[in-house]
Amino acid sequence: MNLKFLGGAGEVGRSGVLLDTGREKILMDYGIKIVSQAEGPLNAPQIPMKVKLALDAMLLSHAHLDHSGFVPNLYNRGYRGPTYSTATTFDLARILLNDSIKLADLRNQEKYFFKKDLKVMEKNEYRITYGQQFDVGRTLVGIYDAGHIPGSVTFHLNTGEKNLIYSGDIKTKDTELLKGLEPVRDETDVLIMESTYAEREHPDREAQERRLAEVIRETLETGGTAMVPCFAVGRAQEVLLILEKFGLNRYPIYLDGMAVDATKIIMKYPELIKQPKRLEKIYSQITKVYNNGQRNKLVNQPCIIVTTSGMLNGGPIAHYLEKLYDRENCSLTLTGYQVEGSAGHTLINTGKYVTEDKNLGVKCRLSFIDLSAHSGRKELFEYVKMVDPQKVFVIHGDSCGKFAGELREKGYDAYAPKIGEVCDV
Ligand SMILES: [Zn+2]
Ligand SMILES: [Zn+2]
Incomplete structure (x- = not known):
């Protein structure tokens, strides 16, 4: 069984992690990275690595384009399998994805999908909600509230051999709009986690x-x-x-x-x-x-x-x-x-x-004003402690390697993969 990091490793943007259990191939998030020049207009977004279309499922953690922005490209290329997420995520992603098509038009950028592909994606949506479970082959997937934005999900996957968590973006504390994340109670061998604020604490x-x-x-x-x-x-x-x-x-x-x-x-x-x-x-x-x-x-x-x-x-x-x-x-x-x-x-x-x-x-x-929807440094450490996994993969951050090193000092087997890297689990 292995994980392949298609993007979002050592960076924030174009998230995409492919789990190959040996039986099932499950893609978790598939986003774009909005890049910019020091001055002037924004460049074309960066895209994640290509993936073979023989996927059993696409799991989408939340609507933000760094997680959802490349999912329609799968359908553009001919994927006709399911995408699982919450109803809120699908509805919010639709307006963001439509907007990204409009922006690409306006800026004369290359387009990787079109409105027709959003329609195909819609036909293959499986709307799930917190507390539910579903099967992808012999892998059982559980859905937890990630506390990040409305509809955001943390996935728990039980492959039969191993238990994995894909955190998505997380906020452990309550905000005015949302409750903090719902802890995953099941045992976890492998944690794949975001680390956006690994080096920063949020002010009060x-x-x-x-x-x-x-x-x-x-x-x-x-x-x-x-x-x-x-x-x-x-x-x-x-x-x-x-x-x-x-x-x-x-x-x-x-x-x-x-x-x-x-x-x-x-x-x-x-x-x-x-x-x-x-x-x-x-x-x-x-x-x-x-x-x-x-x-x-x-x-x-x-x-x-x-x-x-x-x-x-x-x-x-x-x-x-x-x-x-x-x-x-x-x-x-x-x-x-x-x-x-x-x-x-x-x-x-x-x-x-x-x-x-x-x-x-x-x-x-x-x-x-800092109204961040991500967990700060202290909360990220607390999160790892709470999940207590055998192995941690640190992604979705500008200093993943450093944070992984700090986790190792605390006794965790932590690693910050590179884009394109395949890691056995
Ligand atoms: Zn997000
Ligand atoms: Zn994100």
Whole structure:
């Protein structure tokens, strides 16, 4: 039995792990990596290694494109087997995958799948939920809540010989939107785990939330517009719940971009989120924005705008920034990781909003709030301790090797594989 790492090893992006039990071939995640240049527009995404189509199953941990973004390519190439994931993940992935087709068109990039392939994928979807089990050949697969974004899954696989966990992306602690991950109670021989924050601790969550609320309140009190760019899936809903928590829903709140559809999908599956009634309440109180006419009107009033994209690479936030960048009484609060080369990263480091055709000195109040949906360093160590596996494969991070080394010092048999490596288990 072996594991082949097709991507996402020693890096964040294009995740893909192929388990070959000798009988079954099971692919876990198949994503893309959004890469960037130091300046200017984003390059074409990087893709994972090719896999033979003789697969028994595709297991998708969650909707983010670094995990889902290349699954439709399997169907484009002729795969007609099942993909297993939660209903929330399939619905959210569909809007992200459609958007990635649109972006590739816009940027004249090579396309690896088309809308027709998403339809074929849809026909081969198997919708499963937490607590369920299913068989792939003689391998029994269990589904656990990964606590990362709505619908996110940790897979437990019992091949008959070995028990494996594929963590997907994990958040062990509760957030406003989600409960922390559900521990896998079964015995585990092999753990394949993410390590995004292996080198970083998150600041105190409550203090971060309070700071977000303070910046917004101060902005509104001086008659400004508070812009909160965020990822559509998970983060936008988390921000809405924080606004409600701190009583900011007495001000006008606007939700724009893909975040509107993502919120609707997430509310369709209330059993997967912590307090669905709270999300429904705030969603009913806010105004949804669909066009530039609406956008132009609301930049002239004190209000809160929650919109995509989280790293300022396009999306309605571009429209708002172009109108508001030189107003000192307005604020821009980034709420997520800014990859190097993204417009958000450039803005933090230079104070300039740089796009293909613009270079604007931003005078708005700039802040960065950590609302990460990943476990921090301490939680990752606690997670390994809790699972207590015989062997750990560390992936999905910029410092996998270092983290594996630290785990070895603690007595675990840990290893950080390279892309393309095949490891016996
Ligand atoms: Zn993720
Ligand atoms: Zn990820």
